[in-house]
Amino acid sequence: MNRDSVGETAGTDVIADTAYTSSLREQMLKFATLQLTDPHLAEDAVQDALISAMNNVSEFAGRAAFKTWVFAILKNKIVDILRQRQRLVYASNLLREDEDEQAVSELFDRNGFWQPDDRPLAWSDPHQAFENAEFWQVFETCLENLPPKQAQVFMMREFVQLDSEEICASAGLTLSNLHVLLHRARLRLRDCLEMHWFKAGA
Amino acid sequence: MKRLLLVGGGHAQLAVLHDLARKPVRELDVVLISRNTHSIYSGMLPGWMAGHYPLEACHIDLRPLASAAGVRLVVDEISGMDARRHCVVLSDGKTAPYDFLSLDVGSETSSSWLALLGDRLLTVRPIEGFVQRWTRILEQARLAAAYHLVVVGAGAAGVELALAAQHALAPLGGDVTLVAAREGILPGHAAAVVANVQAVLQTRGVQVCRGQAVGCAEGVLLDNGQILQSDVVIAATGASAPVWLQLSHLDLDDAGFIAVDRFQRSVSHPEVFAAGDVCSRSDVKLARSGVHAVRAGPVLAHNLVASVQGRMLKPFRPRARSLYLLATGPRHAIASWGRFTAQGEWVWQWKDGIDRRFMRQQGTHNSRAVGALRESGS
Numbered sequence: 314m315n316r317d318s319v320g321e322t323a324g325t326d327v328i329a330d331t332a333y334t335s336s337l338r339e340q341m342l343k344f345a346t347l348q349l350t351d352p353h354l355a356e357d358a359v360q361d362a363l364i365s366a367m368n369n370v371s372e373f374a375g376r377a378a379f380k381t382w383v384f385a386i387l388k389n390k391i392v393d394i395l396r397q398r399q400r401l402v403y404a405s406n407l408l409r410e411d412e413d414e415q416a417v418s419e420l421f422d423r424n425g426f427w428q429p430d431d432r433p434l435a436w437s438d439p440h441q442a443f444e445n446a447e448f449w450q451v452f453e454t455c456l457e458n459l460p461p462k463q464a465q466v467f468m469m470r471e472f473v474q475l476d477s478e479e480i481c482a483s484a485g486l487t488l489s490n491l492h493v494l495l496h497r498a499r500l501r502l503r504d505c506l507e508m509h510w511f512k513a514g515a
Numbered sequence: 516m517k518r519l520l521l522v523g524g525g526h527a528q529l530a531v532l533h534d535l536a537r538k539p540v541r542e543l544d545v546v547l548i549s550r551n552t553h554s555i556y557s558g559m560l561p562g563w564m565a566g567h568y569p570l571e572a573c574h575i576d577l578r579p580l581a582s583a584a585g586v587r588l589v590v591d592e593i594s595g596m597d598a599r600r601h602c603v604v605l606s607d608g609k610t611a612p613y614d615f616l617s618l619d620v621g622s623e624t625s626s627s628w629l630a631l632l633g634d635r636l637l638t639v640r641p642i643e644g645f646v647q648r649w650t651r652i653l654e655q656a657r658l659a660a661a662y663h664l665v666v667v668g669a670g671a672a673g674v675e676l677a678l679a680a681q682h683a684l685a686p687l688g689g690d691v692t693l694v695a696a697r698e699g700i701l702p703g704h705a706a707a708v709v710a711n712v713q714a715v716l717q718t719r720g721v722q723v724c725r726g727q728a729v730g731c732a733e734g735v736l737l738d739n740g741q742i743l744q745s746d747v748v749i750a751a752t753g754a755s756a757p758v759w760l761q762l763s764h765l766d767l768d769d770a771g772f773i774a775v776d777r778f779q780r781s782v783s784h785p786e787v788f789a790a791g792d793v794c795s796r797s798d799v800k801l802a803r804s805g806v807h808a809v810r811a812g813p814v815l816a817h818n819l820v821a822s823v824q825g826r827m828l829k830p831f832r833p834r835a836r837s838l839y840l841l842a843t844g845p846r847h848a849i850a851s852w853g854r855f856t857a858q859g860e861w862v863w864q865w866k867d868g869i870d871r872r873f874m875r876q877q878g879t880h881n882s883r884a885v886g887a888l889r890e891s892g893s
Contacts, residue, residue, distance in 0.1 A: 365727065366738075368727075369726065369727040369738035381736070382729070382736065382738065382740075385631075385729045385730070385731050385736050386628065386729050389627060389628050389629060389630045389631045389729055389730045390627050390628075390630070392630035392631050393626060393627040393630035394627075396630065397758050400758045400759070401759070401761060401762065404594050404604070404759040404762055405595070405762055407594050407595055407608045408597055408604055
């Protein structure tokens with residue numbers, strides 16, 4: 314196979330640029346912490362994603378491609394961690410003998426089993442979003458200004474595309490609470506984006 | 516009366532049922548908990564996908580086997596266990612206590628790189644789910660103008676799946692891409708085997724890519740920036756342990772599998788035994804392969820009964836080299852045994868013969884005709 318020497322240099326350059334990688338790391342950490350709500354778990358996921366990305370970076374040309382790559386790894390890891398954690402919570406609830414019967418059966422009903430047909434298909438269009446660095450910055454700022462719980466469920470729904478039951482189980486919410494939080498998050502985000510991006514860009 | 520709980524109807528557990536059918540143990544209440552009334556024999560899965568076998572041919576009916584062994588069959592799924600309390604928990608929260616436990620529940624497919632794919636991800640384990648989905652995939656492919664299937668992971672399982680999928684999809688206008696690690700296909704197999712398989716992949720029209728794959732909106736993103744558009748992605752990316760083991764209080768290895776000694780016995784809880792993909796030996800490194808699971812079966816069977824009766828346990832000594840017979844789509848297969856390799860229709864006949872013999876032995880629940888299982892190979 315032919316080696317793309319230009320791509321190799323570019324990929325290595327990205328890693329060599331410590332200022333860039335540390336800023337990327339910070340963005341990833343923010344993203345992961347919001348999703349997982351556990352700083353240690355987030356740190357692990359980011360570390361994992363970065364190490365795997367760097368081991369495989371040789372053929373990437375430029376920062377945009379590298380960022381797409383690391384975030385793709387991170388998102389997959391986050392979805393996996395959330396699913397595993399949910400199953401762990403489920404198992405540990407079942408195992409707890411002293412828990413009253415009703416709570417256990419309720420949890421089971423709420424979680425049920427994964428319905429493959431209900432699962433959302435895929436991400437909306439992450440590549441395009443990543444390409445537009447400025448929009449991303451504005452969006453992140455807006456997201457940061459959301460109350461933490463709203464930001465968390467919004468990200469779980471819109472970015473990780475978990476279904477409501479999974480989000481409820483992970484975040485310890487009832488379905489109606491979730492809907493209220495999502496609604497509020499969307500309103501706030503819309504306001505914020507209108508104020509800082511769409512108006513400014515128009 | 517002591518209770519022996521058998522969880523999972525994997526290849527090793529079948530040997531336990533046969534053993535109990537042959538030599539019933541008085542004063543032992545034996546219960547088998549299995550997700551299904553049938554177990555699927557993984558060795559014949561590629562042949563089924565390629566259309567050489569009906570699904571029933573790969574089914575091992577646990578009911579007659581259990582009844583011959585005097586074992587009660589409970590069709591249910593395990594959601595957890597607590598080794599300190601000597602019980603497993605079923606999907607409805609009910610607990611089942613045991614004095615001795617034998618776990619052969621298999622593994623799950625590790626999908627931390629592909630979890631984003633959601634619906635379009637098809638994992639090889641659990642095998643029952645795979646079988647259901649595959650039938651639907653064929654229907655989808657039949658209706659679609661073009662259908663792109665990507666197999667991630669190019670060990671023996673991934674290679675066989677890709678070739679079987681190609682054989683089934685090509686007539687429907689679908690195509691198959693196999694993603695191998697940077698080191699290439701079939702890590703751990705001899706160069707001659709790899710060369711043979713590579714040539715066959717090329718002849719059959721399976722495209723092979725190298726590199727790390729990660730799930731993305733379009734399908735699979737490779738570490739060289741290439742995107743593989745995929746309607747479905749089959750993950751053959753190695754095994755991960757059932758997550759509930761983390762709460763079991765059993766000693767686990769670094770990857771979360773049950774740590775067992777040479778007797779297939781938990782290193783932390785001597786009344787717990789495990790075999791097949793769910794465990795890993797603390798003394799030797801073993802590939803997760805049905806070959807070892809089948810061979811460990813008779814030892815597991817002996818050790819369970821010996822534990823109950825306070826007799827000596829037998830160690831399981833895995834063979835250093837395993838014979839792999841890789842189905843390549845049509846009635847053709849490639850053999851890999853150490854540095855030896857061979858291919859042809861006769862290798863398929865050989866594999867087919869071994870697999871059918873294994874299935875026949877599973878069918879013979881007559882208590883006098885089962886000893887042959889011990890010599891079974893595939």
